[in-house]
Amino acid sequence: MIDPETMKKAQLIERLRRRRSRLLQAYVLHVGLFASSCAFAATGGNKASITTALLLALVTIPPVLVYTVLVHWSCRAVEPRARSVGLLPVILFTVLLTPYESSLVLPAKNLWIARRILRAWDEAVTNRSDGS
DSSP: OOOHHHHHHHHHHHHHHHHHHHHHHHHHHHHHHHHHHHHHHHTTOOHHHHHHHHHHHHHTHHHHHHHHHHHHHHHHHHOTTOOOOOHHHHHHHHHHSOHHHHHHHHHHHHHHHHHHHHHHHHHHHHHHHHHO
16 A cells, blocks of 8 residues: 555656646747747848747747746655755846846756656656565
């Protein structure tokens, strides 16, 4: 029989998986749009195409930052000492740097930490099932 604490942690892990997946999707879209705007600018694209690509990249910033904070909360729920990036650093980086910089750097750190937590959980579950 599974104890209630393991069941609760399994639910938190599943929430972390979903939020990490959503962050990854939003982040890949954002990086792709940002890279396309850089490519348009580097190749001397017309002003309308560069403006459109930058505006589309700008529209993807809020979801990326929101999912960054949600992944942080999920990481901290599973592992309270996780060194993920929370709400205050997201706000500070967005104000002190540009929103583009904060939406490229901070989500990458949270994705990395969430990946590490999920791998450790999967390894622990595999070891438990092998030992049973």
